[in-house]
Amino acid sequence: xxxxxxxxxxxxxxxxxxxxxxxxxxxxxxxxxxxxxxxxxxxxxxxxxxxxxxxxxxxxxxxxxxxxxxxxxxx
Amino acid sequence: xxxxxxxxxxxxxxxxxxxxxxxxxxxxxxxxxxxxxxxxxxxxxxxxxxxxxxxxxxxxxxxxxxxxxxxxxxx
Numbered sequence: 001x002x003x004x005x006x007x008x009x010x011x012x013x014x015x016x017x018x019x020x021x022x023x024x025x026x027x028x029x030x031x032x033x034x035x036x037x038x039x040x041x042x043x044x045x046x047x048x049x050x051x052x053x054x055x056x057x058x059x060x061x062x063x064x065x066x067x068x069x070x071x072x073x074x075x
Numbered sequence: 076x077x078x079x080x081x082x083x084x085x086x087x088x089x090x091x092x093x094x095x096x097x098x099x100x101x102x103x104x105x106x107x108x109x110x111x112x113x114x115x116x117x118x119x120x121x122x123x124x125x126x127x128x129x130x131x132x133x134x135x136x137x138x139x140x141x142x143x144x145x146x147x148x149x150x
Contacts, residue, residue, distance in 0.1 A: 003123060003127050007123055045122040045123045045124045045125075046122065046123050047120040047121065047123075048078060048079070048120045048123075048126065048144075049078060049120040050120075062144070063142045063145050069123075069137070070137050
């Protein structure tokens with residue numbers, strides 16, 4: 001699977017596993033809900049800073065987040 | 076260490092270990108030399124797409140690249 005789509009799937013899955021809506025995710029990350037939505041549709045490639053913030057919201061390390069994306073790419 | 080500075084250090088170190096100049100790195104990655112230089116000074120936060128391209132140039136996985144950045148942050 002293509003990189004941004006893999007990231008999109010992982011982001012959506014982890015957000016839903018946390019029981020968060022896009023609006024709640026926006027509040028916790030301080031990103032605009034539109035940005036979350038664009039990333040979940042594979043329209044935006046997150047920056048390293050964004051990835052770090054998202055990993056913190058999910059309570060995992062950057063490496064764990066990226067590893068999940070790489071696993072998703074192999075599907 | 077702060078995230079972008081950690082990434083900057085890792086990028087510079089891996090490039091030098093590969094024996095590449097910034098110009099050669101630019102050619103291999105298809106990024107502008109100025110962008111490489113800005114990342115190596117911590118002025119730009121790379122996107123996920125950029126990180127993937129850089130990992131490919133270095134012949135490592137995205138996870139390995141990000142893990143190196145996280146190790147650097149702990150210094």
